[in-house]
Amino acid sequence: xxxxxxxxxxxxxxxxxxxxxxxxxxxxxxxxxxxxxxxxxxxxxxxxxxxxxxxxxxxxxxxxxxxxxxxxxxxxxxxxxxxxxxxxxxxxxxxxxxxxxxxxxxxxxxxxxxxxxxxxxxxxxxxxxxxxxxxxxxxxxxxxxxxxxxxxxxxxxxxxxxxxxxxxxxxxxxxxxxxxxxxxxxxxxxxxxxxxxxxxxxxxxxxxxxxxxxxxxxxxxxxxxxxxxxxxxx
Numbered sequence: 001x002x003x004x005x006x007x008x009x010x011x012x013x014x015x016x017x018x019x020x021x022x023x024x025x026x027x028x029x030x031x032x033x034x035x036x037x038x039x040x041x042x043x044x045x046x047x048x049x050x051x052x053x054x055x056x057x058x059x060x061x062x063x064x065x066x067x068x069x070x071x072x073x074x075x076x077x078x079x080x081x082x083x084x085x086x087x088x089x090x091x092x093x094x095x096x097x098x099x100x101x102x103x104x105x106x107x108x109x110x111x112x113x114x115x116x117x118x119x120x121x122x123x124x125x126x127x128x129x130x131x132x133x134x135x136x137x138x139x140x141x142x143x144x145x146x147x148x149x150x151x152x153x154x155x156x157x158x159x160x161x162x163x164x165x166x167x168x169x170x171x172x173x174x175x176x177x178x179x180x181x182x183x184x185x186x187x188x189x190x191x192x193x194x195x196x197x198x199x200x201x202x203x204x205x206x207x208x209x210x211x212x213x214x215x216x217x218x219x220x221x222x223x224x225x226x227x228x229x230x231x232x233x234x
Contacts, residue, residue, distance in 0.1 A: 016089055017050035021062045021072040026102055033104035035216060036071040038094065038131075040116030041076045046077045057113045057137075061206040067219075070109075070212070073097055083112075083119030084145065087126055106219045111135040113202040114170060118142070121178060126152040132220040133158040135211060138167055140174025148181035155182070158218050159189040162205045164197030 016166040026034045039058040053059050053074050062068045075093055111129040117139020124134040134157055141147025161173040182189045194201050
């Protein structure tokens with residue numbers, strides 16, 4: 001994965017750093033559209049050294065498997081910032097990537113770990129229909145953001161959540177609450193619990209080829225418009 005930087009401006013300018021993986025085959029045939037995953041890292045990878053993004057989760061897996069057959073966009077969250085605060089900037093990053101890379105917008109997927117798991121639940125509900133499928137790992141949803149009721153916005157989006165039963169940093173109950181709420185409203189959701197895993201439930205998840213087959217089995221056939229002016233904390 002390579003590191004890139006760019007500036008996006010809303011109420012203030014944010015100098016965003018992100019790691020990017022583009023399969024060699026996609027570089028050779030830019031006319032073909034490729035499935036893409038937006039990956040949100042955990043708290044420990046925040047800061048201003050974008051190489052930290054490569055340490056955990058999907059970027060680490062991609063580094064170990066350079067032939068990984070998805071485009072991967074992995075932005076870095078600055079210190080003392082949370083993913084919901086960056087929603088407008090992430091929107092601009094995706095739009096930028098969609099205009100410069102051979103991204104198949106009907107096969108755009110979302111996943112994240114820990115803080116990024118929370119961010120995945122949040123962004124999925126902020127832009128229902130934008131992502132063909134969402135895979136939050138050891139995350140949850142804050143009451144401050146309207147969860148668990150907010151998860152009903154994902155009713156029409158396939159979700160596969162993951163959590164370690166022995167996670168002592170983010171309890172399994174944080175994911176279970178959202179899975180139960182989504183199930184109750186008729187959503188399509190699966191939950192995988194690793195009985196012996198602690199907080200690191202992402203290594204096993206990203207090493208599982210079934211995850212990527214599951215992603216590819218879903219398409220966003222009807223892309224809905226994204227709410228652009230929604231308060232990030234609503």
